[in-house]
Amino acid sequence: MLRVGLLGLGNVGSAVVRRLQASAAELAHRAGMPLVLRRVAVAHLDKPRGVHVDRDLLTDDAWQVVRDPEVDVVVELIGGIEPARSYVREALNLGKSVITANKQLMASRGRELLEAAEQAGADLFFEASVAGGIPVIRTLKESLAGDRVREIVGILNGTTNYILTRMDEEGLSFAEALSEAQRLGFAESDPTEDVEGHDAAAKLAILASVAFNSRVVRSDVHCEGIAQLTQREVTYTKEIGFALKLVAHARDLGEEVEAAVYPALLPRGHPLAAVRREFNAVWLRAEAAGELLLYGRGAGGDPTASAVLSDLVAVARNRRYRAHGRVSCTCYHQKAVRSAADRVLAACLVLRVVDRPGVFAQVASAFGEEQVSLHSIVQQSRGDEADVLLRTHPAPERALRSVLHRLQRMPVVRGCSPLLRVIE
């Protein structure tokens, strides 16, 4: 049998326990052995919960779970870097396999922990750390092991995708859509992590590491959020045939990799453009398979539990064959991470300018002087002012930022959107 120790009994932990209880026979068939809950660490022993756990199994000391000799595998559902990292390290050092849903931990300390697992001959699985119920980590590590992934574009944050969907479909402002998302439980009361792109950036660091076989950490991922976006950008970019999404975008450029989170325009025919509301998706381009899309629920107790339980079955299967570590750290390259300023991408800006002769030439000159060439321009008069949407050809980020600074200093420019990248 495989004896499971659980750290954390919140939303995900309760769903894991519920499914261990309700699907015990099915899981045993698949795992080749029973999966048995042995010990559970919780913050408050007496808190009422939506799942029944024998009081004997509960402890408020996580170390008791980690060090219990009757626990074979530790499931870490606490989140954050410390003390989670210490628990995971200790479990691995004791030769126990570990399953974690912790994106912060894997995005910043993944190398250290995977090395510890390798040394201990244990498994460290983290399917649940990215995109909840969408099976993307194992797909990259195993199903695409014979291919080479060159590019990833992900919608990895349900909160921001919900907000942008409502701005797009219902014409809500950012603030209205955010407060609706909070009311429906799709956004936290402090939405910073989601709205500023930090949550997606941690997930992208993990995905890029696995996809490109080269370690990318959270601090490598340039990150811009959606709090600056207004209905104006959504409307104008829609008119020229694009959907505005917060994307996590990474590319393998051969010698270097790059990874960033930013608001970007996707052609309406792109499979990601149809990803609505709180759903997540990962689009990728592989050398042989071509383009692939994986779509599903990126958060929630049950979808995340699905990933945790599949990892548990994998640990059990490895245990049967003494094959722990069969697929461990796959970062055998050490590629440099290209700095944000050096990236080359097409972009789009929406400006509000004073509507009088010569203004447009002045705006266009900001692009010309930075050697950024324009792909298309749409101008619409608003009385004394005009809205102008400018789409560039691919250009170095450095040059695009210089254009932006020039425009922001021009007295005739009354308003300027953030830089919107264009995914083609």
Next chain:
Amino acid sequence: MLRVGLLGLGNVGSAVVRRLQASAAELAHRAGMPLVLRRVAVAHLDKPRGVHVDRDLLTDDAWQVVRDPEVDVVVELIGGIEPARSYVREALNLGKSVITANKQLMASRGRELLEAAEQAGADLFFEASVAGGIPVIRTLKESLAGDRVREIVGILNGTTNYILTRMDEEGLSFAEALSEAQRLGFAESDPTEDVEGHDAAAKLAILASVAFNSRVVRSDVHCEGIAQLTQREVTYTKEIGFALKLVAHARDLGEEVEAAVYPALLPRGHPLAAVRREFNAVWLRAEAAGELLLYGRGAGGDPTASAVLSDLVAVARNRRYRAHGRVSCTCYHQKAVRSAADRVLAACLVLRVVDRPGVFAQVASAFGEEQVSLHSIVQQSRGDEADVLLRTHPAPERALRSVLHRLQRMPVVRGCSPLLRVIE
């Protein structure tokens, strides 16, 4: 090292060889050992090919590959049941692992071959047999091992999806779209296998077996094609908000499973409705993960080679840990397959009727007499005749077929579409 013997050097075989040559270092990293091409069986030794293979490696006798003691793993890319089955059996009996892209073989003899692999302690992988470059077999067997899949809806045939896309978007007739598909290489000169749904049915048998842990064979899959469809069905069903697709549909009903291929209506908001042209996709509903979609290229040399090479890496990883057979046959249930006549589904019919008083009552009575209740009706006059679209609530297939027979016998009914199922 892992020494590879190849049966067949057509489109897929050539792509496999090309990638073994071009990505040797990457593949060795991932596999933990070099993957070396040892022997290749071809039909004609002197045929010119798009890939370079040492003449010494070629043979026109497949048995020489299968029985070569220096071949560790046999990749079967011949297709069809015999002699492919005999080669695969012999390779497994000799303790070699086998990778196959052969849907006919796995859909009809899967149990026998997986049992032979288990007895021999060898791997038998078949990722390439379903949906080419979309990694769906391993996703079901491993990434969803902790979950329970309840329903699958697949677009598993690129030819028919291309044809229906062109009928939908360009208003082509079935015959026009088919001949265009043939011109572009998306359809064979004899398109029967694709158009009648046989190709999708074989793939669905494999998918359903893996998803529901209970063997479904090709002959269990009820099968209807698209050759009877006209522009009329496409147009009317579009007007009521549906996309018409050839779907492969399977459900786990608890005690029983059901599996069928038929033309069906998908709501325009359904993720599968956006799958255009020759692309494939698998939508599924799992208990915990909820709905998932996997989308990509279902055919072609490179996408299929991606699946074959990933299976090769999996064999090598198992070889390193002596873990061959780690995930073998997963059909531990023996569920009955529900007969086509007993299925319960909503349906839609498009009729052309004589336009005079009393006709509609007569048409409606055919439904009432079979206890099939109507969900909605759209009628449009065409001079002396009228087109009527009738959508039912879920009803037993047996009753729907009786309605169809009643309608076809009515003199006032001048034309009647095939039964179109409704996926909701």
